[in-house]
Amino acid sequence: MPADMQATAANDLISPDRREEVLAAAAECFMRRGYEATSMDDVADALGATKGRVYHHFRSKPELFFEVFRRAIFILIREAGVHETGPGHAADRLRRMARAHILCMMETQAFQRNLTLGVDLYRFGETSEEHKATLEDLMNLRRGYEDAFRRTFAAGAADGSMKALDPSLAMRTLLGAINWVAVWYSPRAGETRAHREKLAEEIVAQVLGGYLA
Amino acid sequence: MPADMQATAANDLISPDRREEVLAAAAECFMRRGYEATSMDDVADALGATKGRVYHHFRSKPELFFEVFRRAIFILIREAGVHETGPGHAADRLRRMARAHILCMMETQAFQRNLTLGVDLYRFGETSEEHKATLEDLMNLRRGYEDAFRRTFAAGAADGSMKALDPSLAMRTLLGAINWVAVWYSPRAGETRAHREKLAEEIVAQVLGGYLA
DNA sequence: ACGCGAACATACTCGGCAGTATGTCCTCGC
DNA sequence: GCGAGGACATACTGCCGAGTATGTTCGCGT
Numbered sequence: 432m433p434a435d436m437q438a439t440a441a442n443d444l445i446s447p448d449r450r451e452e453v454l455a456a457a458a459e460c461f462m463r464r465g466y467e468a469t470s471m472d473d474v475a476d477a478l479g480a481t482k483g484r485v486y487h488h489f490r491s492k493p494e495l496f497f498e499v500f501r502r503a504i505f506i507l508i509r510e511a512g513v514h515e516t517g518p519g520h521a522a523d524r525l526r527r528m529a530r531a532h533i534l535c536m537m538e539t540q541a542f543q544r545n546l547t548l549g550v551d552l553y554r555f556g557e558t559s560e561e562h563k564a565t566l567e568d569l570m571n572l573r574r575g576y577e578d579a580f581r582r583t584f585a586a587g588a589a590d591g592s593m594k595a596l597d598p599s600l601a602m603r604t605l606l607g608a609i610n611w612v613a614v615w616y617s618p619r620a621g622e623t624r625a626h627r628e629k630l631a632e633e634i635v636a637q638v639l640g641g642y643l644a
Numbered sequence: 645m646p647a648d649m650q651a652t653a654a655n656d657l658i659s660p661d662r663r664e665e666v667l668a669a670a671a672e673c674f675m676r677r678g679y680e681a682t683s684m685d686d687v688a689d690a691l692g693a694t695k696g697r698v699y700h701h702f703r704s705k706p707e708l709f710f711e712v713f714r715r716a717i718f719i720l721i722r723e724a725g726v727h728e729t730g731p732g733h734a735a736d737r738l739r740r741m742a743r744a745h746i747l748c749m750m751e752t753q754a755f756q757r758n759l760t761l762g763v764d765l766y767r768f769g770e771t772s773e774e775h776k777a778t779l780e781d782l783m784n785l786r787r788g789y790e791d792a793f794r795r796t797f798a799a800g801a802a803d804g805s806m807k808a809l810d811p812s813l814a815m816r817t818l819l820g821a822i823n824w825v826a827v828w829y830s831p832r833a834g835e836t837r838a839h840r841e842k843l844a845e846e847i848v849a850q851v852l853g854g855y856l857a
Numbered sequence: 858a859c860g861c862g863a864a865c866a867t868a869c870t871c872g873g874c875a876g877t878a879t880g881t882c883c884t885c886g887c
Numbered sequence: 888g889c890g891a892g893g894a895c896a897t898a899c900t901g902c903c904g905a906g907t908a909t910g911t912t913c914g915c916g917t
Contacts, residue, residue: 483895699865
């Protein structure tokens, strides 16, 4: 029986970064059941494997979660954050950022949901001193990403393309509206990228209206 | 304005509803550490008591959580939902609803945060059949509350006070923005009700802009 | 002044989960 | 073709937490 399992496992996979698979499975599990409710065995089961595999790639459960968290921010920065420096008025740049952000919420939902969970862990969490430090790093990454929105709101007030609002508050209401997408969005069968882009456009249109000049 | 204020128990000093204290402590704990991470002993500790007290008032941990959830919705319906039937254009009514909703997020944060948690439990939860039924009830309550916003968006399109948008999507983006308040808001020392009302007004002003005609 | 039940506290059980220790197979460099 | 290490699986341990069983105290009606 063990020989069978290993034979099949070794057969169908060439080498698509096995560690990445564990990370994705963990993200999915954390999203579905929450961090604490997810056992390492759950993650392993989702992979058709055992704890051995998970612990081979990640030292502990918190560290596994931190990696999911870090990945979530990196995706956001790469996909949406980059649009901060781009052509056009601040309003245009903000529109592109929001659009990309929403698409991330839909397409990497499992990772993005855990980003919210991590914030709670930070605000109230009772973690060891060592973990507190890395958690602090992660929160700084997140804060940096949020700052991109803050700065763009300020730039919008400066170049006249947007109303002069409190940039921090505007950032929060905007991110609230588009972060919430990850909460209610649930992919439909046979959905294409085009569908998602259209939905993202609609959301952006509704949400951005309140900030434009 | 039916102020049926009959003299109910002139002094509640004798029994200040001990059950309510347990409920509030549970809400606080669930918010801070999450549902699974919170032990019944944690709730008891927060009260300076033991498990015995908690289990005396609530049969199990899920049922305790369900009560927190139910309370959260009732508060929202009572404070914000009632403004659906009120004077003025749909835009005016929506404004009052949003304003009250935001104030709930700030003033009953512990309960409201758990409302979000409950949705996840519903979407992915692996609960017993019995709990699934009561959870279904709670989700219907929540859906009913959301419908009030949906209907008001539709009414706004009808009476011309608001843009003609997809009411469901508009409801989601709006509720996202204002639900998010419970995520980032953290009460400051010496803060008064007036401060909160002012903040709520600012948020409403920003957020509603995109929907108005 | 007595019994009774509400409102807890105390002392257990028992299953589940993080983490570990060890074994096994397969690959790759040499 | 062989030793070493990477990539897992298997088999444990120890603890923590939900739930229970059983006191204990106090107020209340009679």
